[in-house]
Amino acid sequence: MKPMTTHERMTRMFAHREADRVPITDIAWESTLWRWRREGLPADVPWDQFFGLDRLLTIQMDTSPRFEAKILEETDTYRIVRDNWGVTKKDFKPSNSTPQDLAFKIHDRKTWEAAKPRFAVSRDRIDWEGLAKSYGQWRRDGSWIQIAPWFGYDIVNARTCGTETILVAMAEDPEWVKDMCDTGCDLTLSLADMLWDAGYTFDEFMWWDDMAYRNGMLFSKEMWREIVRPYQKRVIDWAHAHGIKAHLHCCGDIRALIPDLLDLGLDALNPLEVKAGMDPIGTKQRFGDRLLLKGGFDVMHWDDPARAEADIRAMLPAMMKNGGYLFASDHSIPQSVSLAAYRRIVDCAREVGTYR
Numbered sequence: 001m002k003p004m005t006t007h008e009r010m011t012r013m014f015a016h017r018e019a020d021r022v023p024i025t026d027i028a029w030e031s032t033l034w035r036w037r038r039e040g041l042p043a044d045v046p047w048d049q050f051f052g053l054d055r056l057l058t059i060q061m062d063t064s065p066r067f068e069a070k071i072l073e074e075t076d077t078y079r080i081v082r083d084n085w086g087v088t089k090k091d092f093k094p095s096n097s098t099p100q101d102l103a104f105k106i107h108d109r110k111t112w113e114a115a116k117p118r119f120a121v122s123r124d125r126i127d128w129e130g131l132a133k134s135y136g137q138w139r140r141d142g143s144w145i146q147i148a149p150w151f152g153y154d155i156v157n158a159r160t161c162g163t164e165t166i167l168v169a170m171a172e173d174p175e176w177v178k179d180m181c182d183t184g185c186d187l188t189l190s191l192a193d194m195l196w197d198a199g200y201t202f203d204e205f206m207w208w209d210d211m212a213y214r215n216g217m218l219f220s221k222e223m224w225r226e227i228v229r230p231y232q233k234r235v236i237d238w239a240h241a242h243g244i245k246a247h248l249h250c251c252g253d254i255r256a257l258i259p260d261l262l263d264l265g266l267d268a269l270n271p272l273e274v275k276a277g278m279d280p281i282g283t284k285q286r287f288g289d290r291l292l293l294k295g296g297f298d299v300m301h302w303d304d305p306a307r308a309e310a311d312i313r314a315m316l317p318a319m320m321k322n323g324g325y326l327f328a329s330d331h332s333i334p335q336s337v338s339l340a341a342y343r344r345i346v347d348c349a350r351e352v353g354t355y356r
Contacts, residue, residue: 005142212252
């Protein structure tokens with residue numbers, strides 16, 4: 001079969017049809033890229049192009065409250081920063097790790113009301129100049145174009161107020177949490193309209209919304225229905241009204257919510273986090289005729305190429321059957337994975353993931 005473009009490949013995957021091969025994509029930590037550059041990754045070549053991954057490209061937009069970002073303290077081992085979401089956090093060096101949150105500008109109703117005007121819609125939240133330079137080539141290359149904005153429960157939780165504050169508020173003051181989620185969604189959809197009306201159409205609306213951990217959902221289904229479901233339905237309906245796909249990123253064991261998400265019309269789900277209890281093959285068998293799946297390969301095995309290859313040969317034939325699958329790790333690539341190891345993983349995925 002003649003090699004397809006990424007767009008052709010992705011279109012078939014979403015139609016649950018086989019292509020020339022499964023699309024291959026992933027996310028690498030910054031510290032992973034540091035390691036790979038020491039091991040031979042050229043500094044002037046994007047890492048995904050170096051490995052020949054599929055061209056899944058993202059139109060960027062700024063959905064933050066746009067607080068002034070600044071470095072507050074820096075040593076050889078850590079950096080304390082305040083970011084544009086108003087979160088003060090400690091990042092450890094030289095390796096990437098989960099940062100330590102120290103303080104939040106938005107932490108109750110009063111501070112939220114003061115910050116809410118910062119979420120106003122404005123054209124300068126989009127890099128129009130960069131988009132004008134790149135967009136035409138993306139389309140000519142047969143790339144798959146998405147937006148992947150930050151908004152919703154996960155962003156209110158992780159990037160705005162902190163997990164403990166939000167989980168307590170979901171029980172004690174759900175209207176406050178709903179207002180934050182809805183405000184972020186309003187901004188996001190307004191910017192999406194702005195892009196679309198300017199002729200910068202895209203193929204997929206993917207958003208980040210971690211609602212689970214290794215023991216299941218972080219909150220009850222009743223809370224999901226009251227606070228989260230309304231804006232998620234708006235996003236999915238917006239995508240379908242524009243003839244594109246709706247794709248949710250949710251870490252953790254989200255299996256209990258999948259039927260409800262399908263009822264909303266969700267088209268795709270990632271990352272199928274094995275280390276949190278997700279069962280990729282079982283999920284494929286139960287929902288794979290209606291839901292495109294991405295990920296599901298335990299990245300904890302990827303520092304051992306032989307073990308990673310064994311996983312691929314055992315699982316990928318089942319995951320790729322009848323289309324509807326994108327090959328990736330079950331979250332992102334950490335610095336424990338060498339350049340040579342990831343090259344072998346990609347080569348194996350390309351070999352096993354070829355439809356015959």
